[in-house]
Amino acid sequence: MGKIILIIFKNTNTPLTSIKKMISSVISIGLCWSMLSCGPDFRDKERADFDVSLLTQSSQLQLSGEYEALIRLNIEYLKKAARMKYTAGKGLCYLNMADVNISAGNYEKARFFFNKAEKDLVKSGNMFHKATFYDDYSLYYSHLKINDKAIECNDKAFYYLKQAKKTTLTQKLLPRLYINKGIYYAWKGWSGTSLKCFIKANLLENSAYSNCMVAQYYLFIHKPDSAGIYIARSDEKMLSQKTTDVESLWVYYTMGYYYNEINNSEQAEKCLKKALEINIRTRRTYSSHIKEVYKALADLYKKKNDGGKAYFYLKKYMEEEGRFDAARFAAMNKATEDFISEVKQESDWHKNDLPLFIALSITVLTVSGVYVRKVIHVQRQKKNRLKKQTEDLKNHVHTKQREEVIQLARxxxxxxxxxxxxxxxxxxxxxxxxxxxxxxxxxxxxxxxxxxxxxxxxxxxxxxxxxxxxxxxxxxxxxxxxxxxxxxxxxxxxxxx
Structure with a gap:
């Protein structure tokens, strides 16, 4: 670059000292720009932009069910993070992949991506990264119905989020942490604390989804009058705000459940069919929701005395529930194997260590065995109840069809x-x-x-x-x-x- 400038100025008869000063100025400007672009402020802004862009786009694609586009986006950002030497950026990509596998019920794959994300995010100096990781990990455990671990991870997410800088991302995450905590507490039977969490989340977010979750709480404790207030607000927010497909699905499902409770079967059927329509479109990234919609439709048609449709949707529900149960047990077994493997790797296999390893292995196998047996027992009871319901519906359908055939003969x-x-x-x-x-x-x-x-x-x-x-x-x-x-x-x- 210096040679080119020198030739130009020679042609214009410019003094050599002036040329040298100008070259020096150009180099100084270049060095200053280089130092500024590599400085901590610029790098922090670049990484913050990376986070916002990646997490916003990934969330939109996941909530709209666009699986292939989601994969392509995260591959693209993995490469970008590598070019930026941004380790935590790679961790966020892995976390997005864990998310989509959780909601699709692929728990083993989710665990694989969590393990990769953990290495990059838990050591990150960015408190938002840690909060996001533990929030998603809490959802993983909630899907496996391990509520104590879900609450533990949720508490860690709150702890790190309180230390994080206030940004658009942290403000968006906070109400969702409260919603998740409310869900976990409801499953534990801590209804008062659960309601406080949902109310707090709704004050912070006031969206169709947050109002819908308060409504769900009141339906859960059989207070349809209170639920109706928040159902109306959810409906209003869905019309006035941009609501994603999956959140709309959950709102329609809740509305259908509510209308069935107050015996408005026509409106209940309309809302649940709308939820089912959305879920079919988004099931590649959110298939875990569809079984709840099937169950609600089965309850609706049973109430309407339409045994044929009730039996059809109950059977669909049982198929989905069976698929998720199998995935849960596979994930729990894999977690137990990983723990034992980790103990093996950390033991030096000296004589003094061997009894400790044996004791640890026996403890892990015993505890996990007791837990798995407990889960199996609960699931078996649930399946027996569902099986009886299915048989009753099947007999009801057969009897009704037989009566129709006899009438045709007569x-x-x-x-x-x-x-x-x-x-x-x-x-x-x-x-x-x-x-x-x-x-x-x-x-x-x-x-x-x-x-x-x-x-x-x-x-x-x-x-x-x-x-x-x-x-x-x-x-x-x-x-x-x-x-x-x-x-x-x-x-x-x-x-x-």
Whole structure:
């Protein structure tokens, strides 16, 4: 650069001393700019901008269910953090990946990313980073239903957030810490403290979501009148503020639950269907919510005496709950294995250390075994209750469908055979296996015998003489090779349904 300037000034007959002074000034300016750009203030601002941009965009993509875009964004920021030599920035990327795996129910993957994030964030001098890490870790434990650990991590998040500089990010995190604490305390049965947390969060945030969480608390303790006040506020905020898909989902779910409690089934169905619609769109990043929507829909249709739909959604709920239970147990087992592995690595395997290692291993296995057995027992009781509900609904649906089919037979409706096939799908198939040449009229006759209509009833319903029904019975015996000594009703009763 100096050579170029020298040539230019030579051509303009500028004195050499002036040229040297100008070169010196250019170099000085360059050095000053370099020092300023590498100074602590500039670096802190660059890192703060990195945090805000990454966390804001990641949250938006996760809440809208855009999984691929979320992955691409965090890969891009991982590279950016490496170029900036910003270790905590890499940790935030790992934490985002842990978040999305928690909400999708992939707990083992979440633990992997937490381990990577912990190395980069817990040692960070930035208190907000530590608060964010422990907040997300508390959510991880809450998903595993380990509430004491969730509360412990939540307390650590509060501790570090109080020491953090006040920024847009810290102001946004504080009410969410209170909401999470309220949830954990509610599960522990500490209702008074739980309500204080939700109220505090709502005072700080006053959003559709924070109002919705207060409403959920009142529904949880069976006070629908109080819940209704906050439901109305949630609805109003959802219209006046920008609300993300996942938060809208949770608001609609709560509204549906509320309307079902006050027996407004039409409005409840509308809200829950809206929640389900959003959840289908966002389930790649928030699949953990869908089971609650299924359960609420099952309760709604059971209340409406619509057994078919109630059974369908209860079955969906049980499938989702089973999937999450399996993921929880896998994560707990992995955590136990990691602990034992850590003890192995830290032991020198001297004779004096061996008894200590054995004692620690036995303690860990015993404690984890007792905890897992307790969780399994609770889950088994829950599944037994759900299984009974499912069986009751299934029987209710079958009884209702049978009554509808009997009514169709009594009114000699042409839809009788079609509906009968839906109720007993294998019955007609077995008859046609015995004799493929059976006509629809004969299949309908067999169906009426299956329903144990007497010859007189069949005659009355089909407008024929009693003698004609007896002749049909005789003909059916021959067509299906039913022995004379076999009761025809028992024959049809014993066929697969």
């Amino acid at each position: 009114s000699n409706d042409s839809a009788f055979l079609l509906k009968f096939k839906e109720l007993y799908p294998d019955f007609v198939k077995v008859l046609l296996d015995i004799n493929p040449d059976l006509e629809n009229s004969e299949l309908s006759f067999c169906a009426m015998l299956k329903l144990r209509f007497s010859a007189k009833e069949i005659a009355d319903f089909t407008f024929v003489q009693h003698r004609s029904v007896q002749q049909k019975k005789y003909r059916i015996r021959k067509r299906l090779n039913i022995p004379g000594e076999t009761d025809i009703y028992e024959f049809f009763e014993n066929l697969p349904q």
